Amino acid sequence: MHRTDLYRNVHMGQRARLFALAVDLGNADITRSGVAAHLAARCLAMTHELRAHADHEDTFIHQLLRERAPEAADALDAEHVRLDVAFAALDEQARELPTADAEALPESQHALYLAWNEAISAYLAHLHVEETVAMPALWRHADDQELDAVFTAFHASLTPEETLDDLRKMLPAVPPAVRTAIVRDVLNAGPEEQAGSTLAAICTTLSPDQHARLYEELDVPEAWAVRAAMGQGDAAAQSSSRAASS
Structure with a gap:
């Protein structure tokens, strides 16, 4: 168990x-x-x-x-x-x-x-x-x-910026399934319209292979990727903080 x-x-x-x-x-x-x-x-x-x-x-x-x-x-x-x-x-x-x-x-x-x-x-x-x-x-x-x-x-004690920093430090080091589960929880806890920018912000430390695997396992809509590439609406820190405290 x-x-x-x-x-x-x-x-x-x-x-x-x-x-x-x-x-x-x-x-x-x-x-x-x-x-x-x-x-x-x-x-x-x-x-x-x-x-x-x-x-x-x-x-x-x-x-x-x-x-x-x-x-x-x-x-x-x-x-x-x-x-x-x-x-x-x-x-x-x-x-x-x-x-x-x-x-x-x-x-x-x-x-x-x-x-x-x-x-x-x-x-x-x-x-x-x-x-x-x-x-x-x-x-x-x-x-x-x-x-x-x-x-x-613990997570409630962190600022949104600290939460984002912690995720960026941790995600490259954990197995793919764990990484996907963590990121999915973060995305589910935040506004749907900010999902693309949130995902882009928390994944900046991933290798290209890790990044591709994560997007594939999340079945990320193409629109998310477009918004992320354009860097629109970076509300990722706030979304990450809500997810970590949920």
């Missing part, structure tokens, strides 16, 4: 972007103007996002976990403290990269690459605990109505 999973899809999106940044840190041409600053900014943005994600979990998920499975909640609290220390050290190293002189840049780049991969290793272990300890504990001690309420409350 399918149960509401509060971690699965968002964690898949995080993993995909963590790995992609690791690859980019390793193969970037650090000698080009602006590349060091760009890589540093991406690292800082990612650690900021992961901290915000932890805060959201603490507010919306772990409160219920503390009530029903306090030992699992204590383990996650300790994980978050440990990771925050690691992220602080990583942030400092990222900020130093653009200040390195030209001769030292290649080694500074590789040092940040190694530090980033070490942080990924620690974060993957944390995700594993959430997915194999925390979520099963919630399944044992809470019903789907309670879990759905957590999911709804």
Whole structure:
């Protein structure tokens, strides 16, 4: 029986972007103007996002976990403290990269690459605990109505822009059937006349193959595609927010 999973899809999106940044840190041409600053900014943005994600979990998920499975909640609290220390050290190293002189840049780049991969290793272990300890504990001690309420409350706390950003980050990383189901829910929750622009807005991060597969599985009317191509009526963020809160 399918149960509401509060971690699965968002964690898949995080993993995909963590790995992609690791690859980019390793193969970037650090000698080009602006590349060091760009890589540093991406690292800082990612650690900021992961901290915000932890805060959201603490507010919306772990409160219920503390009530029903306090030992699992204590383990996650300790994980978050440990990771925050690691992220602080990583942030400092990222900020130093653009200040390195030209001769030292290649080694500074590789040092940040190694530090980033070490942080990924620690974060993957944390995700594993959430997915194999925390979520099963919630399944044992809470019903789907309670879990759905957590999911709804979290999405209600997001701005329309944040909801759209979350969808764009997550959709490329999930399987086609899951992607289609998520997008269909978003479209069904919004006004029909805005469906084309909504679909176009939330699918901007998909690969061409993913985009084509999604449109095919949704059986998108040709008129939607025309409106999307023309960029008419971008009310997608508002529609996405309503869908995520429904």
